[in-house]
Amino acid sequence: MPGIEIETVDEPLKHRDFIELAWQINAHDPDWVPPLRRDLGKLLHRAKYPFFRYGDAQFFVARRRGRPVGRIAAIENRLHLETYGDKRGFFGFFECEDDVKAACALFKAAAQWLRERRLTRVLGPLNYSINDQCPGVLVEGFNGPPVILMSHNPRYYGRLLSDCGLTKAKDMYAYLITEQVLKAERFARVMNAIKRRAPELEQREVRVRGPGFKQDVELMLKMFNLAWKDNWGFTPVTPEEVAAIASDLGEIVRPELTSIASIKGEPVAFAVCIPNMNEVLRLIPDGRLTTALFKLGPGGFLDLALGRSEIRGFRTMLMGVLPEHRNKGIDAVMISKIIESGFALNQKYCELSWVLEDNLPMNSLAEKVGGLRYRTYRLFEADLARFT
Structure with a gap:
């Protein structure tokens, strides 16, 4: 495309412009929360990140007169292709100035790489799969910083x-539940009605320390893949991916914000909420841990590393109910217990995210308990032939 040069990036982890474009595009936005460069490095490490055992990606940078103005990743997720056989590729790690020519040039390069692998459609932004962090583009709800592992982007995205020819594929919602909602009569009334018809549950916290942690992670992986297997776009989570998630989040998960639910001794559901570490990560504008050590001091840095900082809110990150036990109110009973435990720990809000727009039971539950649908994230798609 005239005036735009596209550079193929084989090692994004070592490519300064590919990394720095996130800061170049977003650093002026007071609500943007920079990623930790350490965590970004893990995502881009071809030899170590679990995705690359069953998938591949090619990265690109767009330049205008030599200056970097955008980036994209074209993604072939073979586990998705084995599951659906839909010849669909993904795009992710998208950042771009408000420059339609640069954006279109990026999509043209990504489309060519995907077509070479006999794929015909593209969906995103997804950083490898729908199970990975920060899916979609924020299109409604520019009302503050994102909650941990959720997207934030310029309004023009x-x-x-x-303008590049992509159309809406699916919207995902985020709901906000505040301390005021929990104390409201409506919350108690709705939850009491649900509890009366729900089966008798035995709930326990996830064992986040010791050998029991590995056992609980394996149990939740099994339940998660069974519970989500019929959801739109879902691909099974591999043991290696779960191990990576557990390694990253194990130190910040608070057991009080987790639940494994059983009926007569048989596990049927689980839920895991995590503290909103973005409240702390906002204090590290360059994403470098050395900066955190300097700004927070040794004690504050330790709090950051162990998730003990004074964080005011949390997010429901993982939840699953086995198919044969759905529509019994089990999910509501678990979430109610976790939310009550969170506010007992002086938390002030909980985000329920993300929820697919056509997941009617979960949307209905969130609204019944007084949750405010305050953000919308959108996945876009297109036929690759559009970018020839």
Whole structure:
């Protein structure tokens, strides 16, 4: 495309412009939370990140007169292709200035790479799969910083993708539950009605320390894949991916914000919420842990590393109910217990995210208990032939 040069990036982890584009595009936004460069490095490490055992990706940088103005990753997820056989590729790690020519040039390069693998459609932004962090483009709810592992982007991204010929594939919602909601009569009334019809549950916390942690992680992996297997776009989570998640989040998970539910001794559901570490990560504008050590001091840095900082909120990150036990109110009973435990720990809000727009039971539950649908994230798709 005239005036735009596309550079193929084989080692994004070592490519300064590919990394720095996230800061170049977003650093002026007071609500943007920079990723830790350490964590970004894990995602981009071809030899170590679990995705690359069953998938591949090619990275690109767009330049205008030599200056970097955008980036993208074209993604072939073979586990998705084995599951659906839909010849669909993904795009992710998208950042771009408000420059439709640069954005279109990026999509043209990504489309060519995907077509070489006999794929015909593209969906995203997804950083490898729908199970990975920060899916979708924020299109509604520019009302503050994102909660941990959720997206945030410039307001023009939705328009920019539309101008490149992509259309809406699916929306995902985030709901906010505040301390005021928990104390309201409506919350108690709805939860009491649900509990009366729910089966008698035995709930326990996830064992986040010691050998029991590995056993609980394996149990939740099994339940998660069974519970989500019929959901739109879902691909099974591999043991290696779960091990990576557990390694990253194991030190910040608070057992009080977790639940494994059983009926007559048989596990049927689980839920894991995590503290909103973004409240702390906002204090590290360059994403470097050395900066955190300097700004927070040794004690504050330790709090950051162990998730003990004074964080005001948390997010429901993982939840699953086995198919044969759905529509019995089990999910509501678990979430109610976790939310009550969270507010007992002086938490002030909980985000329920993300929820697919056509997941009617979960949307209905969130609204019944007084949750405010306050953010919308959108996945876009297109036929690759559009970018020839």
